[in-house]
Amino acid sequence: MSDAAGRWALEIDGLDVHYGRVHALRGLSLTVGEGEIITLLGNNGAGKTSTLATVSGVVRSTGGTVRAFGRDITKAKPWEIVGAGVVHVPEGRRIFSRLTVHENLQLGGYLVSDKAVVGRRIDEVYALLPRLAERRNQQGGNLSGGEQQMLAVGRALVAKPKLLMLDEPSMGLAPLVVTQIMKLIRQINADGTSVLLVEQNARAALKIAHRAYVVENGVITLQGAARELRRDSRVVEAYLGA
Amino acid sequence: MTQLLWNGLFVGSFYALVALGYTMVYGIIRLLNFAHGDLYMLGAFVGFGVLSVAGGLATGLGFVALLIVMLIAMLVTGTAGLLLERVAYRPLRGAPRLSVLITAVGASFALEYGMRLVAGPNPEVYPVRLAGDPVNLLGARITIQQASLIVIAVLLMAGLQWLVMGTETGRAMRAISQDPTAALYMGINVDAVIARTFFIGSALAGAAGVMAGGYYGKIDFLMGFVIGLKAFTAAVIGGIGNVKGAMLGGLTLGLLESIGTHWIGGQWRDVFAFTFLIIFLTLRPTGILGERVTERV
Numbered sequence: 001m002s003d004a005a006g007r008w009a010l011e012i013d014g015l016d017v018h019y020g021r022v023h024a025l026r027g028l029s030l031t032v033g034e035g036e037i038i039t040l041l042g043n044n045g046a047g048k049t050s051t052l053a054t055v056s057g058v059v060r061s062t063g064g065t066v067r068a069f070g071r072d073i074t075k076a077k078p079w080e081i082v083g084a085g086v087v088h089v090p091e092g093r094r095i096f097s098r099l100t101v102h103e104n105l106q107l108g109g110y111l112v113s114d115k116a117v118v119g120r121r122i123d124e125v126y127a128l129l130p131r132l133a134e135r136r137n138q139q140g141g142n143l144s145g146g147e148q149q150m151l152a153v154g155r156a157l158v159a160k161p162k163l164l165m166l167d168e169p170s171m172g173l174a175p176l177v178v179t180q181i182m183k184l185i186r187q188i189n190a191d192g193t194s195v196l197l198v199e200q201n202a203r204a205a206l207k208i209a210h211r212a213y214v215v216e217n218g219v220i221t222l223q224g225a226a227r228e229l230r231r232d233s234r235v236v237e238a239y240l241g242a
Numbered sequence: 243m244t245q246l247l248w249n250g251l252f253v254g255s256f257y258a259l260v261a262l263g264y265t266m267v268y269g270i271i272r273l274l275n276f277a278h279g280d281l282y283m284l285g286a287f288v289g290f291g292v293l294s295v296a297g298g299l300a301t302g303l304g305f306v307a308l309l310i311v312m313l314i315a316m317l318v319t320g321t322a323g324l325l326l327e328r329v330a331y332r333p334l335r336g337a338p339r340l341s342v343l344i345t346a347v348g349a350s351f352a353l354e355y356g357m358r359l360v361a362g363p364n365p366e367v368y369p370v371r372l373a374g375d376p377v378n379l380l381g382a383r384i385t386i387q388q389a390s391l392i393v394i395a396v397l398l399m400a401g402l403q404w405l406v407m408g409t410e411t412g413r414a415m416r417a418i419s420q421d422p423t424a425a426l427y428m429g430i431n432v433d434a435v436i437a438r439t440f441f442i443g444s445a446l447a448g449a450a451g452v453m454a455g456g457y458y459g460k461i462d463f464l465m466g467f468v469i470g471l472k473a474f475t476a477a478v479i480g481g482i483g484n485v486k487g488a489m490l491g492g493l494t495l496g497l498l499e500s501i502g503t504h505w506i507g508g509q510w511r512d513v514f515a516f517t518f519l520i521i522f523l524t525l526r527p528t529g530i531l532g533e534r535v536t537e538r539v
Contacts, residue, residue, distance in 0.1 A: 058426055082429030094424035096417050107417050110410065111429040159429065 009034045009069060009163040009194035010055065010086070016063030017050050017218075024050045026218040027064065032163065034069075037185070037195040039209035039226065041202045041239055047218040048198040049091055052165050055196075056088040057081045068163060083111050085162030089169065091198075093152040097141025101132055104140050104151055108158030118158060125154040128184075146177035153184060163194045170201045182208050202239035206230045214239070244382040246500045252388060252457065254496020255395035259450035260473035261480065261488040262402060263323075263443025269419040269483035270439050272339070276346040277326060279470020280353035281319045281444045285451025286368075286461040287361055288315040293369040308387075309394075312452040316445035323444025324437055332433065350470070357463040365462040368455040391453050398446060399489050405442070406485050415439055419483065468512065475519045481529030490530055 010032040017025040025047050032038045042048050053059040055066050057078040066074045068086045076084070095104050105125060109118030126133035129150045135143060140151060149169055156164060166185065170178040178201065186208045189195050199205035206212060206226045214222035214235065222234060229235045260282050267275045289311045296307065330349045334342045377384065406412035414435045418425045425432055454469075455461050476495045480487025495515060502514040526532075 056427060058423060077431070078426040079429040079431045082427070087429075088427045090424060090427055094421055094427070096420050096424065098420055099413070099416060103413055103416075106410075107413060107425075107428045107430070110414060115410075155428070 007034050007070060008032065008067070009036070010196060011067040012051070012055065012064070013067075014064035015051070015054060015061055015066065017047075017054055017059060018062045024218055025054070025061075025064075028215065028219055029064075030213050030220060030223070032194050032196050034194050035189070035192065036211065037189050037197060037209045039197045039199055039202075039205040039212045040215060041199060041205065041212060041235075042215035043238075044200070046215045048215055049167055050218075051215070052088055052090075052167050052196070052198055055081070055086065055165065079111065082159060085160070087156045087159045087161035087164055089152045089156045089164070089166045091167035091171070093148045095140040095143075095148050095151050095155070098139055100137050101140055101143070101151060102136040104155050105132075105158050108155035111159065121158045121160065125157050128157075128187075129154050146173050146180070149173060149177075149181055150184070153181070153188075157188065161193055163196065164188060165196045165198070167198045168200060169197070170199060170204055178204055202235065206235075206240075246504050247497065248382045248384050248388075250497035250500030251392060251493065252496070253500060254493035255392055256450045256454055256457075256469065256492075257473050257476045257495050258399060258489045258492025259395055259446045259453075260469055261476035261492045262399065262485065263447045264473050265477040265480070265482055265485060265488040266406075266415070266439050266443045268477070269485075270415055270436055271331070271335075273331065273342055274346065274474070275326075275331075275443075276343070276470065277330075277349035277353055278443070278447060279466035279468075279473060280350050280357075281323055281326075281466070282447040282451040282454070282469055282473075283357065283461070283463060283466030284322055284353060285315040285319045285448025286455040286465065287357060287366075287451075287463075288318045288448065289452035289455050290366055290368060290461060308452065308456050312394075312449050315448040315452045319448025319451070320441040320445035323440040323447075326444075327437055327440040332436075350467075354463055354466065361463060363463065365460050368459050368461060388457070391457070395450075395453070398449060402442070402446070403485060403489075411435065411438060472515060475515060478519065479522055479529055481532030484529065484531045487529055487531035494530070 008031050012028060012030050015025050015028045028047060028051060030038070030040065040048050040051065050059060054061050057073070057076055061074060065072060068081070068084050071084060073081050073084060073086070096107065105122045106118060109121060112118050131147055132151055132154055135147065140148065143151060153166070153169065169181050173181065182204050185195060185197065197205055197209060206229060209226040212224065212226045212229045213220050222229070222232070260279065263278050264275065267273055267278065292311045292314055293307070326349055330345050331342060334345060377386065406415060414425065414430045417428065417430065418432055418435055422432055472495060473492070476491035477488045478491070479494060480489070480491025498518055499511055499515055503511045506514065
């Protein structure tokens with residue numbers, strides 16, 4: 001949890017993003033404290049994915065600032081942002097389906113020049129996710145949905161993120177697998193990584209998050225401690241069902 | 243018959259070297275770089291220029307000189323490919339594919355007629371010919387130099403295969419060819435890797451250009467046009483975007499041409515090659531090694 005003296009892993013301040021004439025983010029602000037799990041909730045098209053893609057430098061903002069660990073990364077290149085310890089597990093997993101599981105993991109360590117370090121980290125990922133070790137020489141595309149999600153997370157871990165951003169990791173997965181993924185995220189966080197979790201599955205996300213934000217039409221409309229938002233009638237109605 | 247096979251292998255290895263650049267560039271940014279054949283032409287002319295300047299030195303050394311010249315030509319064409327990407331293609335990243343394709347055709351003309359301005363419209367005679375004394379090898383007459391050039395071509399291809407399958411850069415290339423955005427999330431400097439791909443592909447074309455100069459003995463500013471089409475054919479036959487496929491496609495096309503023209507006459511060579519392409523594409527549109535896309539979402 002963040003405390004008064006704690007530093008911010010991520011500070012997004014007044015972020016604007018335009019896609020042509022579509023104003024996707026309208027002055028969105030949020031923070032992730034070091035060691036926190038923050039979840040960003042919202043419906044399709046509310047601006048969740050845009051927020052993450054902008055932090056990653058893949059989408060360019062038209063206004064506002066993004067700071068990671070005190071450093072301004074608003075205009076940084078995507079690889080500089082990964083180098084700064086901010087790693088993104090994109091929506092739909094986007095593993096390299098014609099590369100092997102092992103090669104996918106190696107790519108996670110692309111920016112690490114000492115390949116022995118990459119090898120050790122891959123071993124750690126295999127220890128954490130034994131299913132991946134069993135399938136290390138298979139093509140990524142042959143994995144099941146849950147395994148692909150594990151691979152996407154494992155691949156990000158090889159980069160040794162200080163802030164891990166996950167975009168809808170539960171999408172399309174069976175409830176049991178969703179539970180596993182959430183457990184994995186909690187474990188990664190317990191090892192000291194800050195987490196920004198974008199989810200449509202608000203119930204699962206609020207269970208593991210410390211704080212939560214709700215985004216609608218590109219602005220934050222609601223925020224607070226996760227356990228309070230779980231009881232907030234507006235959240236219950238809109239995102240948790242009756 | 244053995245002679246025909248040798249000739250086919252020889253021409254086929256030119257096709258393969260040029261096809262590799264085609265297929266690599268297509269694989270990584272889905273661009274048919276129509277200026278690629280002209281980099282082969284540029285390589286031949288750079289070799290010609292260097293050999294002319296080095297003059298008397300070269301004639302005595304023959305083969306070794308050709309090797310050194312080949313290296314220089316590879317560096318120059320590689321750099322030219324780098325510039326081409328930077329000036330003509332990178333600004334159009336994200337533009338509609340047709341715009342980029344038209345730019346590629348424009349770049350091709352710019353290279354061809356740029357060379358015409360510099361070197362003039364008349365064919366030049368290559369200062370080094372791979373004549374030598376032919377030896378009898380399995381019933382074919384072939385010079386040691388010719389055989390060595392095939393070996394060099396094979397080494398270049400093996401080196402490329404190693405680069406693509408066994409190195410970090412190759413892994414990044416394959417990743418970008420599948421999903422450039424996801425490659426960005428890995429921290430891959432996509433622009434830098436694409437530039438490297440252009441350099442390598444263009445350098446291979448340059449090497450083939452020098453080899454062709456030494457083999458045919460004559461070069462001109464339009465020599466890249468037909469081989470560009472042939473290499474494109476070879477890349478497609480092999481399965482465009484597939485490195486092994488380009489090698490296989492190049493050798494296949496070279497052998498088919500060599501044997502085909504023996505039967506139906508040299509003037510039908512190009513007709514034969516492109517007819518084969520059409521028939522082949524009808525029967526197997528993905529090429530010899532083309533991937534059948536089976537991806538689970």
